[in-house]
Amino acid sequence: MTMPSLLSVPRxxxxxxxxxxxxxxxxxxxxxxNFFPPLVEALLYLFAIGLGIGSYVHxxxxxxxxxxxxxxxxxxxxxxxxxxxxxxxxxxxMYYQKxxxxxxxxxxxxxxxxxxxxxxxxxxxxIYVIIMLPVLAAFGVxxxxxxxxxxxxxxxxxxxxxxxxxxFTAISPGIDTLNYPSFLFITPMALFSGTFFPxxxxxxxxxxxxFAILPLTHLVAIMRMFTLPSFSWLILVHFAxxxxxxxxxxxxxxxxxxxxxxx
Amino acid sequence: xxxDGIRFEVRKGEIFGFLGPNGAGKTTxxxxxxxxxxxxSGALRVLGLDPDKNPAEIKGRLGVxxxxxxxxxxxxxxxxxxxxxxxxxxxxxxxxKKADELLAFVQLQEKRDVAVEKLSGGMKRRLILARAxxxxxxxxxxxxxxxxxxxxxxxxxWEKLRSLQAQGNTIVMSTHYLDEAARLCDRLVIMDNxxxxxxGAPADLVKQHVGHEMVEVGKSAEVxxxxxxxxxxxEETGDAIQIATDSSREIxxxxxxxxxxxxxxxxxxxxxxxxxxxxxxxxRE
Numbered sequence: 001m002t003m004p005s006l007l008s009v010p011r012x013x014x015x016x017x018x019x020x021x022x023x024x025x026x027x028x029x030x031x032x033x034n035f036f037p038p039l040v041e042a043l044l045y046l047f048a049i050g051l052g053i054g055s056y057v058h059x060x061x062x063x064x065x066x067x068x069x070x071x072x073x074x075x076x077x078x079x080x081x082x083x084x085x086x087x088x089x090x091x092x093x094m095y096y097q098k099x100x101x102x103x104x105x106x107x108x109x110x111x112x113x114x115x116x117x118x119x120x121x122x123x124x125x126x127i128y129v130i131i132m133l134p135v136l137a138a139f140g141v142x143x144x145x146x147x148x149x150x151x152x153x154x155x156x157x158x159x160x161x162x163x164x165x166x167x168f169t170a171i172s173p174g175i176d177t178l179n180y181p182s183f184l185f186i187t188p189m190a191l192f193s194g195t196f197f198p199x200x201x202x203x204x205x206x207x208x209x210x211f212a213i214l215p216l217t218h219l220v221a222i223m224r225m226f227t228l229p230s231f232s233w234l235i236l237v238h239f240a241x242x243x244x245x246x247x248x249x250x251x252x253x254x255x256x257x258x259x260x261x262x263x
Numbered sequence: 264x265x266x267d268g269i270r271f272e273v274r275k276g277e278i279f280g281f282l283g284p285n286g287a288g289k290t291t292x293x294x295x296x297x298x299x300x301x302x303x304s305g306a307l308r309v310l311g312l313d314p315d316k317n318p319a320e321i322k323g324r325l326g327v328x329x330x331x332x333x334x335x336x337x338x339x340x341x342x343x344x345x346x347x348x349x350x351x352x353x354x355x356x357x358x359x360k361k362a363d364e365l366l367a368f369v370q371l372q373e374k375r376d377v378a379v380e381k382l383s384g385g386m387k388r389r390l391i392l393a394r395a396x397x398x399x400x401x402x403x404x405x406x407x408x409x410x411x412x413x414x415x416x417x418x419x420x421w422e423k424l425r426s427l428q429a430q431g432n433t434i435v436m437s438t439h440y441l442d443e444a445a446r447l448c449d450r451l452v453i454m455d456n457x458x459x460x461x462x463g464a465p466a467d468l469v470k471q472h473v474g475h476e477m478v479e480v481g482k483s484a485e486v487x488x489x490x491x492x493x494x495x496x497x498e499e500t501g502d503a504i505q506i507a508t509d510s511s512r513e514i515x516x517x518x519x520x521x522x523x524x525x526x527x528x529x530x531x532x533x534x535x536x537x538x539x540x541x542x543x544x545x546x547r548e
Contacts, residue, residue: 013319015350026337026338097333102333104322105299106347107350262299262301
């Protein structure tokens with residue numbers, strides 16, 4: 001049997017849904033610890049940055065500062081929930097709990113298992129968005145009903161970060177080395193992706209870099225168009241960028257994981 | 264290469280064993296049968312199907328007890344069986360009924376709603392055995408099913424495996440415990456360095472490769488010299504000399520008359536003697 005290349009399209013069946021379902025069951029059973037953090041997170045950002053810094057900044061290009069950062073709060077939640085689920089969460093299930101080994105002793109294939117984990121990571125992002133939306137709406141910092149479109153984009157963004165995260169999980173020698181992508185990639189991205197200040201404040205070459213390689217830039221931009229609302233043709237570029245990157249990393253992660261787990 | 268040119272066949276209804284030192288290739292062979300590890304070459308049919316082409320179909324009819332405990336810590340005992348059933352497309356009602364039946368079978372009814380971390384090692388192994396049975400498998404694959412268990416727990420597992428065989432199950436197992444293999448296996452292979460050394464029924468292998476009995480003599484230079492003079496083949500181990508024979512009386516008589524040993528014992532030859540003879544006494548990593 002020849003080893004498939006790293007971007008070959010894996011055969012995924014509907015059984016991936018069973019892995020998703022397992023994670024969903026555990027999530028719902030421990031709902032108290034899962035539903036609380038996004039609520040608190042939304043409030044913390046709103047008060048500390050939105051109202052705190054916002055009382056000095058007032059507005060950005062005519063947009064009230066709290067309204068400007070509201071989509072960033074959502075996008076960062078999407079990024080964090082999918083990324084940490086598919087790094088630390090998946091790593092624990094893979095390495096410490098050996099759950100993947102147990103699953104592939106059944107009709108599930110390793111491709112099904114990883115696809116299920118990715119879908120679950122994206123779902124978790126969507127759940128966080130759905131929990132945060134009413135909070136933001138209550139503070140009047142997003143514009144309904146158009147803002148509801150952040151939900152499907154939350155799923156796409158979640159899948160994108162899940163795929164990226166799973167690639168790190170597949171190549172990480174141990175759970176501690178997952179700290180590197182968290183601090184060197186995720187944390188800077190949360191600050192420099194047009195989240196709390198516009199990209200245009202940065203030197204031009206940094207703007208290009210943010211646009212070219214920081215996935216969060218595109219998610220924040222799309223979400224901001226819907227929550228303000230304020231659209232431009234750039235939405236197509238952002239959307240296309242995310243679709244391509246999502247597909248690339250999801251495929252890559254499944255192939256990397258197969259390489260790691262099938263010996 | 265983990266295994267090289269191995270050839271074996273398992274018959275319906277038998278318990279078939281894989282024996283061998285660490286690194287012999289037992290687990291690799293198990294992983295190929297369970298459609299986890301690919302082969303570089305050679306033909307393999309599991310339940311008449313090709314693991315490369317029909318992995319899901321094969322795995323749907325297998326029950327696997329892995330070497331490592333991989334129960335789901337997020338679920339109770341019942342939850343582990345129930346959630347595992349879902350992976351086999353077993354309808355919920357049937358799965359719940361089967362889960363309770365299996366908990367009774369492995370004597371864990373009282374732990375039904377207990378988290379798996381709270382179980383002892385023996386209970387966990389029993390629960391894994393139960394989990395391997397949720398889909399009524401046609402073939403049960405066990406990789407060192409009693410590893411690290413106390414004698415009581417091992418006996419209970421053996422009893423369960425025998426009753427499964429009595430119900431018509433086919434069982435393939437690997438083990439390090441030679442008494443376990445001798446008790447349970449109808450036929451077995453001994454592997455080393457990725458190759459199969461011998462194949463057969465435990466009793467036949469003992470007869471063929473060692474003989475009926477073993478005489479163990481305390482080690483001393485005089486006894487060794489004496490045996491050499493008499494031309495009796497023997498093996499030195501640690502502090503003893505072992506003589507394989509078909510007639511321990513005869514050897515005992517000669518020893519007493521000619522060699523004046525300090526002490527000696529006779530015992531039936533075992534699978535362990537065969538194993539050590541074939542794979543040597545060097546420690547494996």
